Amino acid sequence: MSDFINGFWPWYVAGISLVSILACALLLWLAGKATVNPNANLVDDNTTGHVWDEDLRELNNPLPRWWMWLFILTVIFALGYLAIFPGLGSYKGLSQWTTLAEHKVDVERLRADVAPLYAEFSAQSVEALSHDPRALAIGERQFMNTCSQCHGSDGRGSKSFPNLTNGNAAWLGERNAEHIVQTITNGRVGMMPPMGAAVGSESDITDVAHYVLSLSGSPYNEVKAFNGKQKFVTCAACHGLDGKGNKLIGAPNLTDDYWLHGWGEAAIVSAIKYGKNNVMPAQAPKLTPEQIHVVAAYVLSLGGSPQAAK
Numbered sequence: 001m002s003d004f005i006n007g008f009w010p011w012y013v014a015g016i017s018l019v020s021i022l023a024c025a026l027l028l029w030l031a032g033k034a035t036v037n038p039n040a041n042l043v044d045d046n047t048t049g050h051v052w053d054e055d056l057r058e059l060n061n062p063l064p065r066w067w068m069w070l071f072i073l074t075v076i077f078a079l080g081y082l083a084i085f086p087g088l089g090s091y092k093g094l095s096q097w098t099t100l101a102e103h104k105v106d107v108e109r110l111r112a113d114v115a116p117l118y119a120e121f122s123a124q125s126v127e128a129l130s131h132d133p134r135a136l137a138i139g140e141r142q143f144m145n146t147c148s149q150c151h152g153s154d155g156r157g158s159k160s161f162p163n164l165t166n167g168n169a170a171w172l173g174e175r176n177a178e179h180i181v182q183t184i185t186n187g188r189v190g191m192m193p194p195m196g197a198a199v200g201s202e203s204d205i206t207d208v209a210h211y212v213l214s215l216s217g218s219p220y221n222e223v224k225a226f227n228g229k230q231k232f233v234t235c236a237a238c239h240g241l242d243g244k245g246n247k248l249i250g251a252p253n254l255t256d257d258y259w260l261h262g263w264g265e266a267a268i269v270s271a272i273k274y275g276k277n278n279v280m281p282a283q284a285p286k287l288t289p290e291q292i293h294v295v296a297a298y299v300l301s302l303g304g305s306p307q308a309a310k
């Protein structure tokens with residue numbers, strides 16, 4: 001309860017709460033004392049003196065006892081509650097209770113409950129776990145919670161978010177446990193610098209783009225591809241002379257039919273002109289090493305079929 005913008009408001013809030021409760025008690029006390037009809041004592045027929053429809057009279061009976069006690073208990077309960085729990089401005093309460101601490105206790109309890117299971121999983125390699133249905137069931141749920149918003153609920157990704165069901169050749173890194181665990185833990189940055197200036201004119205750039213298209217057997221313009229071939233040396237440092245990429249620096253294979261950033265002349269021209277800066281945030285702050293171990297096994301189990309989405 002430290003979200004007040006200045007020292008006045010906690011007192012204001014606490015004041016209103018206490019005054020309201022005390023006003024309730026006062027109301028009860030006064031209601032017990034009040035005589036509504038000043039003449040009632042004279043007449044003493046136990047009415048308030050109010051008359052409707054000629055002969056309907058309002059009686060002046062006392063409040064039922066059970067109701068009165070309930071009212072008193074409510075007032076006592078409210079004061080006790082506000083003494084123990086944080087409810088009065090920034091007063092923390094005798095118990096020092098907070099939702100955050102309660103949540104932490106719950107999380108600790110849950111972790112302790114699943115610890116033996118995770119210990120069993122951690123004792124096995126990621127590869128072995130990728131065949132364990134119990135680990136995969138947990139890994140799948142973890143994937144849905146923390147990965148699917150980017151990689152899709154089926155792991156097939158979308159534009160700029162890698163398809164994790166691809167075979168090794170279409171991966172940015174090596175498709176193995178070490179790379180997967182490391183990527184989840186620390187995230188990764190895919191960096192291609194803008195290459196427009198190094199390649200040359202607009203038509204030089206489209207020439208290289210057509211050469212790149214030719215590498216994957218996509219439809220391309222032969223003359224342009226022929227002209228673009230020499231210019232491809234500017235790309236070779238990262239993508240290799242044969243265009244098959246370099247997993248050490250995350251430069252993708254340009255000879256397969258998987259296009260992380262979209263297929264076609266326009267997409268390739270844009271990659272050359274503006275480069276790419278593709279970031280996966282580190283997941284270590286959200287997941288424990290044991291959870292990463294299990295979700296990595298799930299990723300490894302996602303087939304690794306050679307197929308790819310365009």
Ligand code: HEC
Binds near residue numbers: 160174279296
């Ligand atoms: C905020 C979006 C985002 C989230 C969340 C995310 N990723 Fe990624 N992930 C990416 C991007 C973007 C890349 C590609 C980075 C690059 O281009 O180098 C990537 C790359 C990867 C790779 C490497 C693929 C390859 O071809 O080498 C793996 C494995 C991976 N993610 C697994 C996961 C898992 C498992 C989770 C959940 C624990 C996860 N990611 C959560 C965006 C995300």
Ligand code: HEC
Binds near residue numbers: 199239251268
């Ligand atoms: C400094 C290294 C480097 C150089 C030089 C480089 N690239 Fe790249 N390129 C990369 C990296 C890394 C990526 C992946 C970025 C990511 O992770 O999203 C990439 C991605 C691409 C893509 C997108 C691939 C896809 O699957 O969508 C294309 C196309 C591409 N590069 C073409 C080229 C061409 C053509 C050249 C030469 C003009 C070139 N690159 C030069 C490092 C480089």
